[in-house]
Amino acid sequence: MELLLFGETGWGDELLIATLMTLAVSITAMLIGFVFALIFTPLKLSNNKFLNLIANFYTTVIRGVPELLVIYLFFFGGSSAIMFVASIFGYNDYIEINAFLTGAFSIGIISGAYSTEVFRGAIQSIDKGQFEASNVLGFNKVTRFFKIILPQMLRLSIPNLSNVWQITLKDTSLISVTGLVEIMRQSYIAAGSTRDPLLFYTVAAVLYLMLTFLSMKFINKMEIKYNRGY
């Protein structure tokens, strides 16, 4: 038990920092995912066949390919891609990209594919009358989106987004293969140096359970708050 104490001899403080790291990567990845979702949702809903094809390609490929494979692609391919771009501008040294950014970006692309589907579903389930009414009232497209559609879309997508958040949170455990010190990596290091894998992986499981439990509590509160008017 003293292995879990804080301070020089225990792994408590390291694990706490690792938990915060997991949280930071998950939140960053979720936000990157939102950016992707905001780009691809309009493409998915547009009447242009070609734009539809691009968006469908993105969501189908990402949701059909294992997360680990996507992470390997960015982990091994990321720095060579950036080095290639840099060499065009005449910079030929070795560039190593940050493990945090690679991880957050690859998980972000994955969570973006799920968020796109969630937003698409939410927009499609908004009553047609809302669009028509805003047209009749003479709103332009931008105001219509930000003042009428977006607030309703967010409310409708909270339950499904909470699933996406759970998936994203759990997917961050896979970034440990790239060496970023989050919960999984820290447990791996601790298990290796203390020869007590059972204890540390169980602690990791408990930490993940705590994160999912607390975030569910938070999301439920939010759901109640945004459903007040209904």
Place this chain on the structure above:
Amino acid sequence: MDLDLILNSFPKLLSASIITLKLLSVSLMIGMFIGLFFAILRIKNNIIFGKIAYVYSYIFRGTPLLVQIFIIYYGFGQVEFIRESFLWIILKEPYWCAVIAFALNTGAYTSEILRSAFQTIKPGYIEAGKSLGVANKIIFYKIQIPIAIRQSLPAYGNEIILMLKGTSLASTVTLMDLTGVAKYIISTTFKPIEVFVIAGSIYLFMTFIIHNLIKFLEKKYSF
């Protein structure tokens, strides 16, 4: 694009996908039984068993699959009495550790899917059976289970695809499945894009087959 590499690694990746499919099918079969068992515990109105089933599914759905595999593969090997018992024959093999982790994981999700399917069966069906004098057991096996399985087909199809992606984690415990071989080729050739394209297409092909199979079953058993 390195065409030589693509042609060379394609057969290797294809033969590795057999292990992926084997892992998937074995763990789905075991997981189906686990899921059915815990779903039945949930719908019977026994508070203690219901709680146990709930805690089981909560733990396995709330933690990453990677942690579950590591606990079973690295963690259990450390416990003295497991190493001395007959269980060690199974638990020393990374293949079976992965299968056990996958089966328990998919079992948790399957139990949730089946539970909600059981709960959405119209009470009229059960009442009709009762009024015709059918025994409770037969109502359960001949009416409730078939309807629940039909109801849960779409959600279960998603679960199969999630599990297919989950089997990629077997590569973290030294198994050479599709992702394991792909990683090996990437780290020896440093050509991630080509390998990703092939391995990704094989995964997508499998997803496509599963998706259509489920659609076919849905149509066949629709009512």
